[in-house]
Amino acid sequence: MKIARRILVTSAITLAVIFVGVQWVLPVVLSFDAARNSPPITRIVPTDLKDTSTSEAPGKTLSYFGYEFEVPWSDLDENQTLLYPTDKPEKCRADLRFRSGLRLIVTAIPAGEWTNELATQFKVPRQSIESSFEAKSDYGFLKNLYEFTPGKMHYWALSPRIHYREHLLLTIKTAALPPSTGTGIFNLLNQSYKGFQEGNPQVRQDGIDVRLFSDQGSVEMIFSQKNYKNSAGVTQPEINRIVQSLRKAPHEGASDGERATGKGTS
Numbered sequence: 707m708k709i710a711r712r713i714l715v716t717s718a719i720t721l722a723v724i725f726v727g728v729q730w731v732l733p734v735v736l737s738f739d740a741a742r743n744s745p746p747i748t749r750i751v752p753t754d755l756k757d758t759s760t761s762e763a764p765g766k767t768l769s770y771f772g773y774e775f776e777v778p779w780s781d782l783d784e785n786q787t788l789l790y791p792t793d794k795p796e797k798c799r800a801d802l803r804f805r806s807g808l809r810l811i812v813t814a815i816p817a818g819e820w821t822n823e824l825a826t827q828f829k830v831p832r833q834s835i836e837s838s839f840e841a842k843s844d845y846g847f848l849k850n851l852y853e854f855t856p857g858k859m860h861y862w863a864l865s866p867r868i869h870y871r872e873h874l875l876l877t878i879k880t881a882a883l884p885p886s887t888g889t890g891i892f893n894l895l896n897q898s899y900k901g902f903q904e905g906n907p908q909v910r911q912d913g914i915d916v917r918l919f920s921d922q923g924s925v926e927m928i929f930s931q932k933n934y935k936n937s938a939g940v941t942q943p944e945i946n947r948i949v950q951s952l953r954k955a956p957h958e959g960a961s962d963g964e965r966a967t968g969k970g971t972s
Contacts, residue, residue: 771814807933845919
């Protein structure tokens, strides 16, 4: 009987150790591994812009998908403007080409796109995503995502849920950030929108991304400089001009297009 009891006790202890290993030790190990192997881009966090000036160059006011904004360039080639999707009457993306070789892609995105997409991928209610990532808006989600780094991981947390959540944050951050983020992420703000700029224009690169959010939706702008003939590239004051001028168009039913802006002459 004593031998049998010892065997039962030993078995119970062994099972308990295995359970603890699976439920706690393994997530801890995965957290350390995720932090160690995360690419350098996951360690970049948003900072405030040092240059908040706006370009006063001649330009135009453009209107697409219910939004208006000013561009500090007057060489838009209207004949090359493309609207997407091509197979649907409702458009949400404009591909704008300038004669200088600069390309600006503007996309209007419905509110809740990030959380809805994650909820669809993980096949869970949207409320679960909002709760897990402590965000009730796309801006809040992206802010939490961008501000999270491997150095902020709770390696010794007792809850496996924390480990898996933080591991997932690093995975999503790695996948979501464009290459331009390697030169910096910057906070953006105007009277109605707040968001992020991914990429420092002081470092000439092929692309710079801008994302601006409101409760009604968001706008993404991608500056593609691959064929831009200006050796200096897009400048921060030029980006600031566009960001500060972004607003809802006064007439939702107005056709998409362009008109001369008040700054400079077109």
